Amino acid sequence: MKWQLTAALVALAIAGGCSDSSTVSSTPTSEGSRVPPPASVSVDRVLEVIDGDTFSVTIDGAAERVRLIGVDAPESGECMSAEATAALGALIRGGVQLVRDVNDRDQYGRLLRYVEAGEVFVNEELVRRGLALAREYPPDTARQTRLADAQAAAKDAERGIWNPTACGPATAAEVEISNINANPSGDDTENLNEEWIELTNRGAVNLDLTGWVIRDESASHRFTFASGFILGTGAKVRLHTGCGEASDTDLFWCMSGSTVWNNDGDTVFLLDVNGNIVVLRHYSS
Numbered sequence: 370m371k372w373q374l375t376a377a378l379v380a381l382a383i384a385g386g387c388s389d390s391s392t393v394s395s396t397p398t399s400e401g402s403r404v405p406p407p408a409s410v411s412v413d414r415v416l417e418v419i420d421g422d423t424f425s426v427t428i429d430g431a432a433e434r435v436r437l438i439g440v441d442a443p444e445s446g447e448c449m450s451a452e453a454t455a456a457l458g459a460l461i462r463g464g465v466q467l468v469r470d471v472n473d474r475d476q477y478g479r480l481l482r483y484v485e486a487g488e489v490f491v492n493e494e495l496v497r498r499g500l501a502l503a504r505e506y507p508p509d510t511a512r513q514t515r516l517a518d519a520q521a522a523a524k525d526a527e528r529g530i531w532n533p534t535a536c537g538p539a540t541a542a543e544v545e546i547s548n549i550n551a552n553p554s555g556d557d558t559e560n561l562n563e564e565w566i567e568l569t570n571r572g573a574v575n576l577d578l579t580g581w582v583i584r585d586e587s588a589s590h591r592f593t594f595a596s597g598f599i600l601g602t603g604a605k606v607r608l609h610t611g612c613g614e615a616s617d618t619d620l621f622w623c624m625s626g627s628t629v630w631n632n633d634g635d636t637v638f639l640l641d642v643n644g645n646i647v648v649l650r651h652y653s654s
Contacts, residue, residue: 421453448536448644470509499529537643543572551630561611
């Protein structure tokens with residue numbers, strides 16, 4: 370869902386002297402090295418909101434996409450994506466400031482920015498409303514504590530994606546991510562079946578996992594349980610990154626030449642068939 374915004378002049382200052390910004394250098398992108406915008410620049414207009422963490426503007430007549438630092442909103446078509454997109458559009462409609470951290474652009478050529486609308490820190494506000502996850506993207510971490518605190522508050526209040534019924538009826542399942550082996554010995558890419566996560570059914574009834582999803586923090590890796598997969602009461606199942614023959618106790622992502630779980634830290638999400646977050650487990654090195 371894309372929200373078109375009428376042409377509105379908005380003031381933008383890149384706060385080079387801000388206490389939580391640091392000196393910036395241009396980073397290579399798929400389009401090659403690009404010169405970062407100057408320390409202070411006017412934004413001609415906001416063009417559109419692409420999704421809950423990305424929008425486009427014109428700066429000195431050139432179109433630019435802006436990616437909010439430190440947050441990850443639901444992808445288009447996912448549960449709460451429309452709400453996140455609408456909220457971002459409303460927050461930035463009246464004028465914004467963009468503030469750099471360390472990197473100027475990401476690998477897709479988008480400007481990486483903290484976004485401020487008057488007194489509102491937009492990145493934080495989306496997380497506080499439960500419309501985006503706080504996600505660390507080193508080295509751009511100057512405000513990550515604020516974002517983490519906002520996420521903790523959203524979880525405690527069960528706002529947005531943290532509401533057990535955000536995406537449909539809540540599940541009564543008692544299931545946990547009981548073990549994680551994210552860093553097997555040797556070269557991980559040559560030992561994919563020793564990278565795994567383990568689920569355990571702690572409930573008193575069998576659990577039908579048909580259509581449930583395991584995803585990582587980036588949401589770029591997703592595994593969907595096959596139709597009819599049942600996790601018995603007290604039973605465990607390991608989801609291996611590599612390939613193999615599926616059984617009641619072992620399932621296989623069948624990635625090739627690429628790991629799923631980051632060695633230095635990641636978050637494992639278990640989503641029910643409606644897309645509700647049933648359980649998550651964060652780990653770090």
